[in-house]
Each structure stands twice: as C-alpha cells, then as structure tokens.
Amino acid sequence: MSPPLFWVDEVPAAGTEAELSGPEGRHAVTVTRIGAGETILLGDGRGASATCEVVGTRGKDALRARALEYRFVDRPKPQVTLVQALPKSERSELVVELATEAGVDVIVPWQSSRSVARWVGSKADKGVAKWRATAAAAAKQSRRAWIPEVTDLASMTDVRARCADVLDGGGRVVALHESGRDAFGGIDFRSAPGVVLVVGPEGGLSDEELADLAALGAQVCVLGPQVLRTSTAGAVALGALGVLTDRWDLPGGRS
Secondary structure: OOOOEEEOOOOOOOOOEEEEOHHHHHHHHHHOOOOOOOEEEEEOOEOEEEEEEEEEEEOOOEEEEEEEEEEEOOOOOOEEEEEEEOOOHHHHHHHHHHHHHHOOOEEEEEOOOOOOOOOOOHHHHHHHHHHHHHHHHHHHHOOOOEOOEEOOOEOHHHHHHHHHHHHHOOOEEEEEOOOOOEEHHHOOOOOOOEEEEEEOOOOOOOHHHHHHHHHHOOEEEEOOOOOOOHHHHHHHHHHHHHHHOOOOOOOOOEO
C-alpha cells in the first residue's frame, strides 16, 4: 500500500526537511497516528511530491519529515474538463469525489435549466467552496499529484464560451445524453489537446441545450447501453478516456 499523502504549500527537495502542521499536521499525527520512522508523501497538488521519512512529531498537530525523493508529474493529456450540471444536494459531493478519483482536470459546476438545485448568491460561494474541499480530499485519498481545478458557478453562456475555446483549439466537446447517435468509443480523443464532457442533471440536458452545444460543434453521444445517473456519468466517461487515450499510462515524472 502506498504511503499516505498530505498537502503542503512547498514540497521539500531531496535531502531537506519540512514541517507538516495545521489541519494536515493534526490529521497526520492525531487521526492517522503517524510516528517517527514512517514513510509519508508530501505534495503541493500542482504536480510536485516527495517521499519522506518522518523524523519526529511535536504535540498533536505537527511533524518533521526528511525528503528522500522528489518527483514532478505532468498533467495527463488530453486534459479533461467536466461541465457538471448541479445535481441534487445529496449527490453533490459524490460527483466531485468520483470524477477526481477518475482523473478529471477541471470541474465546472453548471446551473443548467433542469437542475433542481439552485445556487444563488452566497449559496453559490458555499457550494463552490465545498466542491473544492471535496476535490482536494479526494485527490489526497487517491494519491493524485494534481488537485483538479473547480471553477466558479457557470451559466450556459460560460459553458458555450469554454466549449468554443476547446473546439477552436482542435479539441473535442462531448455532451453525454441517451438520445445521442454517436458512440463514445468511436470518437478520436487521442489526437485532441483537450476534451470537454458535458453532463446534465437528473432530468437530463434540455433540447435547447443539446441544440446549442451541437451548433457549436459538440458531439452528442452515449457511453453504452445503460442510462447512467448524473453522479456517475462523468466518472465512467473519464474511465473510458483513460483507456481510449494515453491518460492512464504510468507517469514517468522527473526527479
């Protein structure tokens, strides 16, 4: 089993020491009960990490560790953005957790026309903050080198602009919907520099949204014979992309 990962602002170079304190230090010392001599990973969520040996602990919320090996991992290619319509509240964080574990690079919370959940005013700020915290926790649990970016709440205008940028750059935009005529596995993702996956809410994408996306050049497609829930569709698509592209190749990194 790989060592536990903890987030730091700056990853120590090999042969140097670093202190882990604050909430991460408390979790390591008090919750995980990490002690001297054990191995941990320290990462910054921006590609850098170090395998470290714990030198000692201080109180209930701090430890010192010596870096044994430094590593940097590039983002996988193509980069994948998930435009996720707001799901019902009980499944809201599950969407982010599953997509993060499956390797998403950017998550765009989207107030679609059929979303039951409504993020208005301060509720939008709280919702985005919760999604960002969930992404960081899921990235740590899955030992990811990169914490996925979670953007501010997007409107359809924002989504159109993002999709247009990716298409202009030679990327692919795919709207996942049961009415799609294209098979997900038949799309050439390997040559695309970027991919946008658009997932609707429990009620699905509206006809207007599908037409809007198709007019931009998006492909409306199905993943398979089953109709997936909004909370799992993005993660399943990311898993398929891992096989259809080089995204799941073992990272070489650089020391």
